[in-house]
Amino acid sequence: MTPSDNTAANFASDDAQVGVQGIVHGDVYYYAVAPDSPADKKFEIGVRFLEGGAAGRGLRLIDEAVASGYVTNQVCFYWPLAMVSGRTRRELSAQEAARLRGSDRFLPLSGDDSWADGVRTIRRLLDAAEKPDVDVRRLMMELDELRPTQRIMILRHMELFLDGSIKDQLWHLTLRDACKQQKAGSRQDRVWKFFQPEPAAPLVRQPEQPTVPGATWLRAVAGTLVSVPATAHIGLLLVQGGRVSALLAYLLSIIGGCFAARAGLEWRFRSGRRQAMDEAYAPAPRPSTDTPPDRLARRIDHQLAYYLAKYMPNGMDREVWLTWTAGIRRRIRDEVADAYRDMGFKVDAFNWLIRRRAAEVARRWDNGRLWSYRRELATPRRTMATAVLGAMALAAGGAWAVSGALQTGGPAGIPSVVLAVAAGWIAGSAWLQIALERRRHNADISDFKKLSAECDMAYDLWKKRLADKPDDGEMAAWLDCDRKVLLDEALRHYRLKMSDVVAYAFIEARNGSATRARIQGGPWRYRKYEMKIFLITADGVRQCNARLHFADGTFQDRNRLNYRFEAVTAVHVRQADDNSHTFELSLMDGQKITAQMIGPELEENQESEDPEEVSEVSLDAAGLRHTLHVLEGVAAEGKAWMTRERRRGANGLDDPGCPAA
Incomplete structure (x- = not known):
């Protein structure tokens, strides 16, 4: 095969992930809250909004929880942080400032725990910002002794609000914690997972069911009903005439025909399937499939071109590589598009499958197995020899038997010979077409099961890899x-x-x-x-x-x-x-x-x-x-x-x- 020189492809670079415009994760319970949700649920979601940087929405939900009578030490801790987060004192209204000053009245503490310690520190920080003579060092020590959960939240959300003598010391602690937490939690290994959509389950195109026209079945059945009695009549004539040698040739032709039919079917199937795959994998674009048929197929084709170029073998020219794999890309594109066309998924949901199929092409190239089907479908010499020898036995034995039957039966044997040959040919060609179609279907089923198992395994591995998405x-x-x-x-x-x-x-x-x-x-x-x-x-x-x-x-x-x-x-x-x-x-x-x-x-x-x-x-x-x-x-x-x-x-x-x- 010689690749053509006129192949063009578009590629995404840098962060332009092909086919992905904006991913909305379906984690509906993370931020979702209904107007009639219980107070503790509203508080939980409010805290999530605060931690996500949306302090305005967080404050409204926490306020609703407080208005419903839900007051715990944790509520007392997060409410003032939501009030001041991302704001200076000038940005508070008079009403908000009054509520913040009097928060200890409607948010009373109950008992001692780490949240209560955090609340006391917040209140001391708010008081210290208005008292120039406060002992800042002692206050910073108290802040530093809090548990990390409370300390980090205080430093993060009160950074803008506090001013005066405490500002520099607070910034020192804030920067220290920021530098320590910036790469925490295996950030470099996990951030990319947030931008991956929830993967769609793998789908593989179902094999086409065997399709045999009714006329073919009619020829097969009718030809068999005619050829079998005619052939039996030839044998009867040989028995009646006592022609032992012709009778042995008759039996030899039948046995040879059986071996020839079985080996010939295998030979025909292998050569036909290899030819079909050669046409499907042909590098040069075919006019009928040069342009993807619909938008989904075009998106898949674009993705495949991108990933095939990404996983290109070392030392390979990109244009040559894409030309060599043009047929494979078409085949994969059509398979994936047919499997997902009516499922309602966007391409980014099964992009993992496209990437996996493209990577598998590159791996097969590296292993020398990209066109291994040619070896696998090559007809063994033993099968070819069996088919040839069986056909020769059928022809020679049949000719001898026909000659003996005509000599024995005279003109009465001519109709049987004509019907046996003609009807046998019609029945044989029809049964060959039926058998080839069934063999094709069985082979497609085998390929389907193998590919499905591989995709299921890849899907499970991909799900596990995304399990720790931040x-x-x-x-x-x-x-x-x-x-x-x-x-x-x-x-x-x-x-x-x-x-x-x-x-x-x-x-x-x-x-x-x-x-x-x-x-x-x-x-x-x-x-x-x-x-x-x-x-x-x-x-x-x-x-x-x-x-x-x-x-x-x-x-x-x-x-x-x-x-x-x-x-x-x-x-x-x-x-x-x-x-x-x-x-x-x-x-x-x-x-x-x-x-x-x-x-x-x-x-x-x-x-x-x-x-x-x-x-x-x-x-x-x-x-x-x-x-x-x-x-x-x-x-x-x-x-x-x-x-x-x-x-x-x-x-x-x-x-x-x-x-x-």
Whole structure:
């Protein structure tokens, strides 16, 4: 076989996972809560939203649980964290500030446990932020002695809220824990699993049932009913004539015919099946199958081309490899498309099967077994010899027997000879067609069972490999650690202490076409992020940008931008008709700083989800609420905002400048 030179294929690169536009995991119980759910369920889901970065939704659910009378030490711990998470004191309304100050009255502690210890530490931190003479070192020691669960949550959610003398010490502990937790939990080995859809069970195309036309059956039965009596009559004539030698030739022809029929059937089946597979595996595209017949087949074909190129043997040219495997790709594409066409699955659900089939092609090439069917279907010489010798015995013995019958019976034997030969030929060719079709079906059944067993085994292995997929809370925790590590880089670059920063804000947006996924009801997570951090200092705005490769928590393409307060003219979020949300910050010189917060809704919306709620949760988790508060203040008031913000921070929760609810 010689591959053609005019093969073209499209490939995905980097994070552009072919065929996957947006994965929504069906973990319906992770974030799902009904209006009539019990209070403890609402609290549980509220905590999950808080851990996932959507503090606004989390606070509402925890508030509903408290309003229903559900108060435990754990509730007392998470409620103030949900209230202050991702916010400064200026962002609290007067009513919220009053509730936070008086939380010990409607959230009383009961007994001593690790949650109660955490609650006491939270309340002391809130008090210390308003008392300049507090013993910060003792308070930090108390915080550091908490169990990791409580300490990490406090540091994560109170980071923006606390100010004053405690700010630098709290940042030191926060950064220490962030660096320690950034790669925890086998992050590099597990993050990619979050972006894998729930795999669809393996399906293999069912073999075609034997199809024998009625006319063929008629020829076989009629020919047999005619040829058998005619052949028996020839034998009877030989017995009546006492022609022993002709009778022996007669028996030899029958035995030879049986051996020839059996060996010939095997020979014909093997050669025909090998020829059919040669045509199916032919490298050169066939006009009838050059273009996939429908959208599903085209998507599968695209995926196969991508994975075949990915698993290409070492030293092989890509175009040559894809040309050599063009026929195999067509065969696999048609098999998979036929199996899943009416099942309602998207391609990404059985993408694991496509990848496995492509990898198997590469392995068979490496093992020298890609075209092993040619050896397996080659007809053994013994079978060929049996077929030839049997046919010769049939012809020679038959001729001798016919001659003897004609000599014995005279003209009366002619009709039997003619009918035996003609009807035998008709019956033999019909029975051959029937037998070949049954052999084809049996061989297809055998291949089907073998492929099904292999796919079932691969499916079980893939399910086990995805068993430790991280939940949304883990994804959010890792992302929060990345943000803090990048913030520390910015502080060190500008030689700033945390107390030198009046306020800071961040944007976590999707980078380009990076793969995205989310749990039903939760925010979008991305393989790659465009991170933007805005530091508000006495000298202006310090902006740091970096591209985050989320799988391993590494940053690339760092760049920085500095501008005065007065340079910021506007900041807003633009929502397009396709439900994409883009953050835009305009500078006086006409420059626009943009980030796509939510990409176009390319996947079908889940019937049980409200797109607006999904957008709200995603934007909240991406830090938009606090970022807009900070940058809108800078755009509206300029440097005066920074001065007022510092004064408000010093005044604490009693700041009369807090807006009304």
